[in-house]
Amino acid sequence: MIEMQLGPSGVNGRGSGDVPRQGELTPDVIEEILRKFLGLPAAPAVVAAKKGIRPSLCAGCGHRAAFYAIRATFPAGILPSDIGCYTLGMNFGAVDTCHCMGACIGQGAGFYHAYAAGGADFATIVVTIGDSTFFRAGLPGLINAVFQGARFILVILDNATTAMTGHQPTPQIGVRADGSEGRKVFIPDLVRACGVRHLREIDPYDVEAFTAALKEADSFIRSPEGDIAVLIAGHPCIVNRAARQAQAVFAMSITDDCVGCRVCIDAFECPAILFDEEQDRAQIDQNRCIGCGVCVHVCPTDAIRAEGSKA
Ligand code: SF4
Ligand code: SF4
Structure with missing residues (x-):
């Protein structure tokens, strides 16, 4: 706009080709x-x-820490995921699948039943889904997976926002899109209501604690009484300036x-x-x-x- 107002001559900018016409500055x-x-x-x-x-996940993104721990802990794991900025985990091998919104949990259950049909031993399946995607489309899949006795680890990547589409608040934040106050709905309550018995909440920045939680979850899903283990990997999106300044x-x-x-x-x-x-x-x-x-x-x-x- 400034270039257009100043006119075509004497300006080193996009018009003259000195500044690239595409890509980030x-x-x-x-x-x-x-x-x-x-x-x-x-x-x-x-x-x-x-x-x-x-593109890649932002520098300091909590999702990267969670993905790194998942890949390092289960190098031969099956890693279904979903739609959000965390789909970028595909860049470094932490995401194997991305289909329609909410499909990852059904895929995890399907992979489990397919592999378990071949015998008691099965590959570790780690499903990742963002917090807002979980609210939007994850619950029916989780209810069905619990009901059908699937065994896998579900990691809910909770960055306390809907980052990819412009930082709309989630029901857990308690603020509506117009800024008014709404009654909060909490992810752990929803997970327990779906019938999940193994639930842990960890900040993935603590890579050692998160890795230990992954191993504990793997032991649970393979135990006689095991089924689905859920880890909530909570770390605020670092684009949130207040959250970043607090760490x-x-x-x-x-x-x-x-x-x-x-x-x-x-x-x-x-x-x-x-x-x-x-x-x-x-x-x-x-x-x-x-x-x-x-x-x-x-x-x-x-x-x-x-x-x-x-x-
Ligand atoms: S300290 Fe964080 S943001 Fe900086 S290079 Fe390491 S991982 Fe990236
Ligand atoms: S040794 Fe390897 S992992 Fe460590 S800083 Fe150098 S390139 Fe990176």
């Missing part, structure tokens, strides 16, 4: 524009994970212990972790990193460090 893109404008040499060849190829912020760095294995890129895919091709090692992009500290759990050589709190 991320810090690296703006740096490139400024370097060209100021006649400075090109930036060093630091390449973001899969940069320019596909600890660590000063992150990667030490010389980095051996360039790319595990933090390929198995974790935080957009704040870049790979320096020239030096063959990972780096933290301090402009994107929110200092959540979760990536320290990922590096096999303990090269990623989280220190103190910047806040």
Whole structure:
């Protein structure tokens, strides 16, 4: 709009081709524009994970922490999921299926019955669904799965909002779309009302506790009295500024212990972790990193460090 008002001449912008016509104006893109404008040499060849190829979960997203723990705990697991920003878990192998909204729970039950028909041993099935999708379409599938005696782990990724479609509040928040107050409806109450007996609530930022809960859930579903285990992985969406400002912020760095294995890129895919091709090692992009500290759990050589709190 500003370019159009100023007219066609003398403006370095989208019209002149100096600014890309598509894509986000991320810090690296703006740096490139400024370097060209100021006649400075090109930036060093630091390449973001899969940069320019596909979108990824936000830096510091709690879903990534949950997905990482699920993949690490059950590398041969079957992982049905659903529609939301968490579908992006597909990028790093944490989501196997995505069909119509709410289908993931029915798929999990179907996979269980198909595999169990071949004998007592069955692959671990971990179904993931977002909190708003669960409210919208998850309940009938869960009731049926409990009633039919399916055995799988259901992880409800609860970020306390409907992030993908514009942060509409969920019934658990107690605020209607017009801002008025509504009577809250709680996910744990709904899960218990569906007949689920094994229910745990954990913040997935605590990767060790979440991993322990996954293992406990797997033991439950395989026990004689077991059926469905539900974990509520609760961590607020980090796009929610108030929630982000309320959490600890660590000063992150990667030490010389980095051996360039790319595990933090390929198995974790935080957009704040870049790979320096020239030096063959990972780096933290301090402009994107929110200092959540979760990536320290990922590096096999303990090269990623989280220190103190910047806040
Ligand atoms: S920081 Fe760790 S996980 Fe990432 S490339 Fe280096 S050694 Fe591998
Ligand atoms: S601390 Fe690690 S996981 Fe968290 S945003 Fe920064 S680079 Fe990503």
